[in-house]
Amino acid sequence: MRVRHQRWLVGAVVGAGLAALGGCASTEAAATDPAPQPPSPSSAAPGVPPVADAGGTSGTSAAPFDLTAHSTTDPRSIWVVVNKQLPISPPDYRPDPMALVEGYQVSPAAAPALEEMLAAASADGVPMRITSAFRSRDYQEGVHEATVARLGRAAAERISARPGHSEHQTGLSVDLGSLSEPGCNFDACFADTGEGRWLARHAVEHGFVIRYTEATTEITGYQPEPWHLRFVGRPLAAELARTGATLEETFGLPGGDYPR
Ligand SMILES: [Zn+2]
Secondary structure, eight states, rough: OOHHHHHHHHHHHGGGGHHHHOSSTTOOSSOOOOOOOOOOGGOOOOOOOOOOOSOOOOOTSSSSTTTTSSOOOTSSSSSSSSSSSOHHHHHTTOOOSSSEETTEEEEETTHHHHHHHHHHHHHHHHOOOEOOOOHHHHHHHHHHHHHHHOHHHHHHHHHHHOOOOOOOGTEEEEEEEEESSSTTTTTTGGGHHHHHHHHHHHGGGEEEEEEEOOHHHHHSSSSOOOOOOOOOHHHHHHHHHOOOOOOHHHTTOOOSSOOO
16 A cells, blocks of 8 residues: 555645546556556457347447447547557647536536436435546646655656646546545545445446556556546446456557556
8 A cells, every 4th residue: 555655645745736646547657567468359259249230330230349439549539548658649638628517627528427427326325526527738747746846756656647648638537536435535445435336336327437446457557546437438338347348458559557
């Protein structure tokens, strides 16, 4: 839990910047130097029952999943993949227009589903709140530089993402916080809160995935973050839930630590 503690120390120092550090993807690096895992595209996942052909124009209705339906490089795409190997391009990208959900900036592509998910959680008696959403490159840069100044580069990069490498810059990711146990916000124990358990079970129904899990740290480049939700749309969320694969594995894209 060394990294986790460091995060909290920094969070305390940065104060309001905690959400910006976001532990979140934005932030911590794998302590080791994980090699990117070889991709295992969904084509290697046979046995998917043919889905009733809803559109049928592709002529491949029996295909398990159409991995080309959206771009994985265009930051406006709900399937864009951003990690330590794959920075956002253009580097100063920001959603335009921007949507607001509970006062937080998010991509319009994710806003309706986010509102719907938060409403569903409340209806189930598990209200929660947004703790961080879109973060601009400049904002992330300021946080990163301040953290480096305080901790030194090596320590800082374990908890603070380099600008341009934060999934939050897409506006498709949000960090959610517990109202019942706010002490677990941005902490591993969020997974055991009512809110964390609700998200683990229901996020997929709203097109969100928990992007960083215990099993995928070497692939994603980040420690588990049960509070960091990434919108990918219902079809892909369901596919990822079915396969248990990361975005990187699904699309055959590099992951892990920063390039050396
Ligand atoms: Zn996050």
